[in-house]
Amino acid sequence: MGGAAGPALLGRFVELAGAAAARIVVIATASESPEATGTAYRERFEDLGAGVVRALPLARRADANAPETAAVLREATGVFFTGGDQERIIAVLGGTAVDTLLHALVGEGRVVLGGTSAGAAMMSATMITGGDRPGVAADSVRTGPGLEFLPCVLIDQHFAERGRLNRLLSAVARYPHELGVGIDEDTAILTGGDSFEVLGNGAVTVVDAGAATDIRVPPSGPIVLAGARIHVLPAGCTFHLTGRRPVTGPPSPERERAA
């Protein structure tokens, strides 16, 4: 979820986690006010019909390696990462027992993993950590390793709202094997394999530098990026990740071209 997720998206997460039978764990480690943020999400998920919701405070790496923490996660049907600073998630959770366990639980299909804003950004293998300068340039974006739940994509969030295409183009020009996936606010991708579906009120912008005919990235100054592809995909569209192509579905009346 690209930030500012509304009840439809959060409700979908609750539903996927089992609705009244759901046992959801909220991890607000990214937040500057983790206690308040954790409580707020607990209440929202409860209001949306989740059976049991628990905010799990993971402030230090010791918390993320504690046996009690693993026991809580093993009982969960859904784990949700809130927004904040994605680098805090890496600093506290990277390489800990929680990190390893979550990968195992997701891999076995025993847990639905969700996240918004920083909690979405951290899911890719290469994570955007910052950069808000105008222009497409190597120094317009900073990246680092994410927690690697989603291979081969680079997620950016608050995408249209913060005008972040420059930094996503800068990132894929440097790393053209990664698909740039820019998620608007109150918008999400739902994935369980080699494709994702777009949900929510905004759009997902996919930038694919794989087909580019020329890429030149000087250490500073403008980048050359010729022949990249771009897809703007609102709710209902599906994107195949390894095929690098969208499936936009048959035309529907409300989607007919405006006169």
Add this chain to the structure above:
Amino acid sequence: MGGAAGPALLGRFVELAGAAAARIVVIATASESPEATGTAYRERFEDLGAGVVRALPLARRADANAPETAAVLREATGVFFTGGDQERIIAVLGGTAVDTLLHALVGEGRVVLGGTSAGAAMMSATMITGGDRPGVAADSVRTGPGLEFLPCVLIDQHFAERGRLNRLLSAVARYPHELGVGIDEDTAILTGGDSFEVLGNGAVTVVDAGAATDIRVPPSGPIVLAGARIHVLPAGCTFHLTGRRPVTGPPSPERERAA
């Protein structure tokens, strides 16, 4: 020029207009303070070595139809349109003797036509007149007719600085026959035929919806735009307009990919 043009770009215009032999006419009709803007550009062009520079006040359509105005333009080797509100250029000049005469002079190669910001926007046949909402949607951009000096393109300006890719994508999704050309500040395209060259410190972003595999533009709400192409082209790159393809030139040492 995409706004905020520095001495290198303005100097190139002076040079193309004949340098010491140049007779440049500045039209500041777009500006809210046309007298001050006209004087400022006159002084800048003079400082850059232009032979004769004159700011031509065209505040009303009567001015643009006056025989004295035509006489001044017939002597010019360069005509420069300043920034401001592109719709004011259309309202005052559209269909007047100045409009007709400038097309004739440009067509005969007797005058170099330049413009920055609004003065660049008005050169295309379809002109972006506004729209700064986030998201790619039909109502994220407003367009109207420009003065049609450049066919088949849709120019946007202050492009990276104001994060305008959303509105350029919105425009080409509606009008996929037009190439979207987003020009950064202190950056320009130089064209005299079926291609343009990029000049200046920023980049030109070309968005091409011609190759899109699916486009759906509802009257409101998000657009589907699948398979569009995007090119980010800094100085030295050339773009072929009817071929819809960039020529980025041979690699040069300073353009090698950063380590």
